[in-house]
Amino acid sequence: MTTSLNKPPLASGPGSFGDRRGGGRTPTAPGGTRRAGKRGGRTGYAFVTPLMAVFALFYLWPVVQSVLSSFFTWGLLRPWNLFDRSTWQFAGLANYRRTLSDPDFWHAGANSLLWLVLFPLLVVGISLVMAVAIWHARRWSVVFRTVFVLPMTISLAAAGVIWSFVYNPDAHIGVLNAVLKALHMQGTLDVGPLHLKTTGQWLADPGTLNLGFYDLRLVNVFVIIAAAWAFAGYGVITFSAGLASLPQELVDSARVDGCGPLQVVRHVIVPHLRQPMRIVFVVSVIFALRTFDIVYVMTSGGPGTDSTVLGLLPWQEAFAFLTSPQAGQAAAVAVLMSAVLILLGFPYLKSMLPRKESR
Amino acid sequence: MRRNRLTVTALYGSLTAASLVWMVPMVTALAISVLPIGQTRNGWWHGGLSQLTFANYRDAWSQGLASYVVPSFVITLGSVAVSLLLGALASYAFARLEFRFKRLTYFLLLTTMIVPVQIILIPLLPWLRLLGLAQGNAQYLGIILVHTAFGAGWAVFMMSAFFADVPEELLEAARLDGASHLGQLRYVVLPLALPGLVSFAIIDFVFVWNDLLLGLTLLDRDHQPLTVGLANLQSPHLAQENLVSAGSIMVVLPPLLLFIALNRFYVRGLFAGGVKG
Structure with missing residues (x-):
């Protein structure tokens, strides 16, 4: 009890929460009935238990199973079972x-x-460029913002399908190729280590970027573009929220001081958006490592393994061929992947735990 | 003054241009879906209004997508309902009550936001089989609970933020009237946090509806959702752009309509996750 008075309530939701709570929890607050009303550990457990039960059965326990089973050889036809030594x-x-x-x-x-x-x-x-431009525009801003936010609601499977039309190698179907054809820009482009084929095979053979020790397959870039299209709305929303809290006087005084529009962006807007930028960046990183849907739909990791990503690998190893005893190895890949994500995402996660001061 | 007007024109001009480019993929899919395949293969952009047809939708529907629609709705609505119910209960405790291991449980729940689904995927199918949730309609319950578990981080994070904004005085008044915690949740917190609940429901709907990986992996052919149906339709070897485009519009439409109808709540919910922290 005493410790909880010194520490901010940690697991209690973010944001405005701290200040409200502070009032009720100052040492001068009457104890007795009031405190008994607020705390009540048993009620707390009762309220949390249903969700925690589902969480434990369908998340925690599978995670444990993944980790443990990654030390065994098994396949989905004969699954590993902690309680059955014969497996x-x-x-x-x-x-x-x-x-x-x-x-x-x-x-x-x-x-x-x-x-x-x-x-x-x-x-x-x-999304930064768009959010700032939309913020400047004021009029029509809702329309512009909606255009950039709408793709967010589209499933990545559908986004992949939709972009496959744009990339369609047939210049009578695919817009990208139709435009390049009209501009007579079909061919190959070699700039230093970059070897880009604009012959229309965007999802099959669009070329490579030679890094000396490794040839990056550019087909990934075209899948990434589609994913960024579907995801940028999140950034636009987050940055717009940040910009809404930017005091106009700050911008005005910068202008009076002789800042041009670009300098205002650089010295006033970008510093103001540092925290939203960090959030969008981290969430995008998490998203990038988890990617499965859009790659599965657009290229299935192909051609060959040119666009396979880590998110696709466990699935391919465990499920593409059910008879193969590769599930243990698939679990190992998933464990390695998760370890990387936890390392990268941990600071973000910690920042989501509530503090007294938000932002 | 003239320079100023030039800047404004340039701003609106480039915003309009960028918006048009941004809409190209959606317009492409929409156009192909309502044009005869013959026209699509001669450049859908040459198509005219007189060629408009819904035949592609009819064909996509009858050639398989129809059977994916019911599972999509069952899974999505079921997951949203269970997440709302269990999430609201837990969020009340996280926002309003003290108990031991509160911080630890909250942190564990939040890990679902960064850990990839792939970490539970591989042992999940045998595990669901063991629980008897891998056959027939029980599969729905299985995947709904998996979605609930994996969405628990978002549920608790968002809802406890909204619940925390309910003024303490109102709860105290309810307490003085003899309301239990369940009563306070039911009659004070839930009505006041309704916009927040709607935000969460929409985001969860979009999230579950759009899932491909779990549906593809855990369910048999008769219980898979629309996203899987679309992925199955999409095959570079079968040149059926007309059906695929119609299918993609069908998959996109429910979350999109929900978004357009309840845009305000959706954005608000994302703010809750985005700006704080």
């Missing part, structure tokens, strides 16, 4: 060793790395 074919670290020495894993890892870099940059870049 235990212990593999030690073999699944991890095999994964880490599997070129497919590193290939998928490289593609995921490209996602990890390019996707957040595209999302933050596009």
